[in-house]
Amino acid sequence: xxxxxxxxxxxxxxxxxxxxxxxxxxxxxxxxxxxxxxxxxxxxxxxxxxxxxxxxxxxxxxxxxxxxxxxxxxxxxxxxxxxxxxxxxxxxxxxxxxxxxxxxxxxxxxxxxxxxxxxxxxxxxxxxxxxxxxxxxxxxxxxxxxxxxxxxxxxxxxxxxxxxxxxxxxxxxxxxxxxxxxxxxxxxxxxxxxxxxxxxxxxxxxxxxxxxxxxxxxxxxxxxxxxxxxxxxxxxxxxxxxxxxxxxxxxxxxxxxxxxxxxxxxxxxxxxxxxxxxxxxxxxxxxxxxxxxxxxxxxxxxxxxxxxxxxxxxxxxxxxxxxxxxxxxx
Amino acid sequence: xxxxxxxxxxxxxxxxxxxxxxxxxxxxxxxxxxxxxxxxxxxxxxxxxxxxxxxxxxxxxxxxxxxxxxxxxxxxxxxxxxxxxxxxxxxxxxxxxxxxxxxxxxxxxxxxxxxxxxxxxxxxxxxxxxxxxxxxxxxxxxxxxxxxxxxxxxxxxxxxxxxxxxxxxxxxxxxxxxxxxxxxxxxxxxxxxxxxxxxxxxxxxxxxxxxxxxxxxxxxxxxxxxxxxxxxxxxxxxxxxxxxxxxxxxxxxxxxxxxxxxxxxxxxxxxxxxxxxxxxxxxxxxxxxxxxxxxxxxxxxxxxxxxxxxxxxxxxxxxxxxxxxxxxxxxxxxxxx
Numbered sequence: 129x130x131x132x133x134x135x136x137x138x139x140x141x142x143x144x145x146x147x148x149x150x151x152x153x154x155x156x157x158x159x160x161x162x163x164x165x166x167x168x169x170x171x172x173x174x175x176x177x178x179x180x181x182x183x184x185x186x187x188x189x190x191x192x193x194x195x196x197x198x199x200x201x202x203x204x205x206x207x208x209x210x211x212x213x214x215x216x217x218x219x220x221x222x223x224x225x226x227x228x229x230x231x232x233x234x235x236x237x238x239x240x241x242x243x244x245x246x247x248x249x250x251x252x253x254x255x256x257x258x259x260x261x262x263x264x265x266x267x268x269x270x271x272x273x274x275x276x277x278x279x280x281x282x283x284x285x286x287x288x289x290x291x292x293x294x295x296x297x298x299x300x301x302x303x304x305x306x307x308x309x310x311x312x313x314x315x316x317x318x319x320x321x322x323x324x325x326x327x328x329x330x331x332x333x334x335x336x337x338x339x340x341x342x343x344x345x346x347x348x349x350x351x352x353x354x355x356x357x358x359x360x361x362x363x364x365x366x367x368x369x370x371x372x373x374x375x376x377x378x379x380x381x382x383x384x385x386x387x388x389x390x391x392x393x394x395x396x397x398x399x400x401x402x403x404x405x406x407x408x409x410x411x412x413x414x415x416x417x418x419x420x421x422x423x424x425x426x427x428x429x430x431x432x433x434x435x436x437x438x439x440x441x442x443x444x445x446x447x448x449x450x451x452x453x454x455x456x457x458x
Numbered sequence: 459x460x461x462x463x464x465x466x467x468x469x470x471x472x473x474x475x476x477x478x479x480x481x482x483x484x485x486x487x488x489x490x491x492x493x494x495x496x497x498x499x500x501x502x503x504x505x506x507x508x509x510x511x512x513x514x515x516x517x518x519x520x521x522x523x524x525x526x527x528x529x530x531x532x533x534x535x536x537x538x539x540x541x542x543x544x545x546x547x548x549x550x551x552x553x554x555x556x557x558x559x560x561x562x563x564x565x566x567x568x569x570x571x572x573x574x575x576x577x578x579x580x581x582x583x584x585x586x587x588x589x590x591x592x593x594x595x596x597x598x599x600x601x602x603x604x605x606x607x608x609x610x611x612x613x614x615x616x617x618x619x620x621x622x623x624x625x626x627x628x629x630x631x632x633x634x635x636x637x638x639x640x641x642x643x644x645x646x647x648x649x650x651x652x653x654x655x656x657x658x659x660x661x662x663x664x665x666x667x668x669x670x671x672x673x674x675x676x677x678x679x680x681x682x683x684x685x686x687x688x689x690x691x692x693x694x695x696x697x698x699x700x701x702x703x704x705x706x707x708x709x710x711x712x713x714x715x716x717x718x719x720x721x722x723x724x725x726x727x728x729x730x731x732x733x734x735x736x737x738x739x740x741x742x743x744x745x746x747x748x749x750x751x752x753x754x755x756x757x758x759x760x761x762x763x764x765x766x767x768x769x770x771x772x773x774x775x776x777x778x779x780x781x782x783x784x785x786x787x788x789x790x791x792x793x794x795x
Contacts, residue, residue: 208554208578211554212554214554217659217660217662217676219548219576220546220659220678221655221658221659221660222577224578225786225787226655229653231652237650237787238578238579239579242543242555242556242577243557243573243574243575248574251574261596262593262596262597278664317571318559318563318572320561320564320565320569323563323573324556324561327551328555331551331662332548332549332552332553332663332676333676334550334551342664344555450574
């Protein structure tokens with residue numbers, strides 16, 4: 129872990145159309161009341177209205193590269209951390225290749241990762257950092273995702289709602305030798321028995337024709353039972369010990385915008401104050417899969433909450449399947 | 459370059475049921491577009507029969523291969539730090555939301571690991587995965603043992619990937635270990651041409667035609683004119699690029715390569731590779747073609763295992779594993795035996 133790899137720039141593309149949570153609940157015939165509203169803390173979400181996933185991803189990539197002052201011709205690797213279905217069926221097809229072409233990143237090669245909900249971003253971050261560290265000839269990486277919700281599938285677990293899903297794309301440019309937002313280390317752990325806590329049961333080999341099963345489902349009972357915050361707290365302890373960093377030296381945590389309730393549970397379980405997590409993005413965007421990290425990172429940078437030299441985290445329970453914690457230094 | 463990582467063992471699983479290629483051609487629609495190569499697809503393919511999973515799931519193919527490699531190597535699942543699924547066609551549930559990595563983790567009891575999947579590269583996904591796994595293992599002390607796995611089951615009546623090959627169902631698994639002195643991975647090189655992203659694709663459920671009772675939205679679909687016009691002219695150039703890249707990273711020369719593992723697509727494809735790179739046919743493992751046809755990314759593992767078991771690869775040999783994938787991807791890896 130000697131070569132310094134850091135975030136050179138990031139960008140998010142949000143579709144222009146927005147829908148309020150109440151109307152989405154009505155549309156999906158889910159119960160909406162003050163208790164659910166307070167628990168979720170999501171007022172509205174961005175929704176695609178003609179924009180394609182790769183169109184949004186391309187815009188996010190171009191903006192991230194511009195901000196990073198990174199010549200696309202010099203880009204070494206493009207890594208896709210999308211979680212929701214893409215324009216064609218993955219893994220036979222992957223958006224990263226279309227983006228390679230549309231960006232003109234002729235030198236780059238592409239990688240994509242599957243599974244783990246929002247933690248897929250941390251898998252991409254960790255893998256990109258490792259590739260830049262372990263390969264002398266690789267200098268830069270572009271991480272990208274575009275998640276567009278299946279129509280009629282915005283309320284996660286309508287019988288007992290856990291989140292409201294928005295549409296968005298994001299991109300993060302990583303470079304060797306940058307000064308800030310250094311990726312120090314990442315801890316990842318999966319609980320194989322929860323591989324199907326958060327998944328789309330139909331549309332592939334198991335239930336190819338059943339349209340009722342072609343929707344993102346959460347097994348709420350197993351989700352609730354999974355020791356999510358406890359696992360993240362243990363992993364955080366191991367990560368900090370390895371890095372020789374004290375917990376009080378970590379001043380902020382980037383955490384997915386699943387719900388206020390979920391963010392509070394993470395704060396309670398790890399000893400962070402709620403204001404060390406909350407960026408108010410859940411209220412206006414809902415859950416955007418791995419893009420949550422990027423939108424919260426940009427808000428954190430804009431707010432000036434974290435000073436040069438201070439540590440911050442990115443953490444996600446991956447719905448009880450794939451937990452991840454990354455330590456970064458401004 | 460030497461990654462410091464070795465292949466402890468590799469294994470594969472083929473479902474017992476077989477189907478003759480003549481029966482596959484009888485049952486499946488073969489497109490009428492002519493081949494760029496001057497060959498008769500059905501007559502010259504060189505594959506006699508393929509294995510068919512039938513009731514076995516794609517995950518079970520990967521799981522059987524994983525269990526086999528664990529037994530073969532004596533590795534305790536509790537030692538595994540990293541599990542990566544490199545399957546390149548659809549599995550039980552929709553990706554990228556899900557992969558088989560988690561269920562394999564559960565079934566083998568690899569409680570310490572983190573499980574993920576590499577979902578790009580087509581048949582070169584093994585190389586992409588080697589690149590990722592070797593990088594993670596080289597960059598982090600805590601990743602010492604990795605299990606790479608794949609399980610491919612094509613939908614019924616989608617065994618023909620015209621104009622390339624006929625597909626066999628099966629699974630493969632490989633154990634990598636840091637500091638393993640034998641079968642060392644010297645270098646891995648991958649390259650992608652993004653403009654060819656849609657030469658091969660599977661439409662997906664959201665693009666299905668409700669009147670389609672044959673589930674063609676779940677079938678591999680080829681843009682044959684684009685394949686002929688844009689893939690064929692680039693293919694050997696890109697093979698040369700990745701093989702040279704792998705040799706350069708390892709500081710080795712092509713003359714030092716003792717043996718090649720190359721995909722089992724067709725007779726004419728194997729012949730073209732040998733001619734283009736002036737490789738003697740006996741230095742390339744070709745026997746698998748007739749036996750089982752093409753197994754996507756698993757070709758790289760299956761043919762490697764059989765080449766070792768059948769005495770084609772010997773102690774001290776420098777072995778080149780090279781493949782293309784889905785029309786847009788190429789990979790080369792050098793293994794020092």
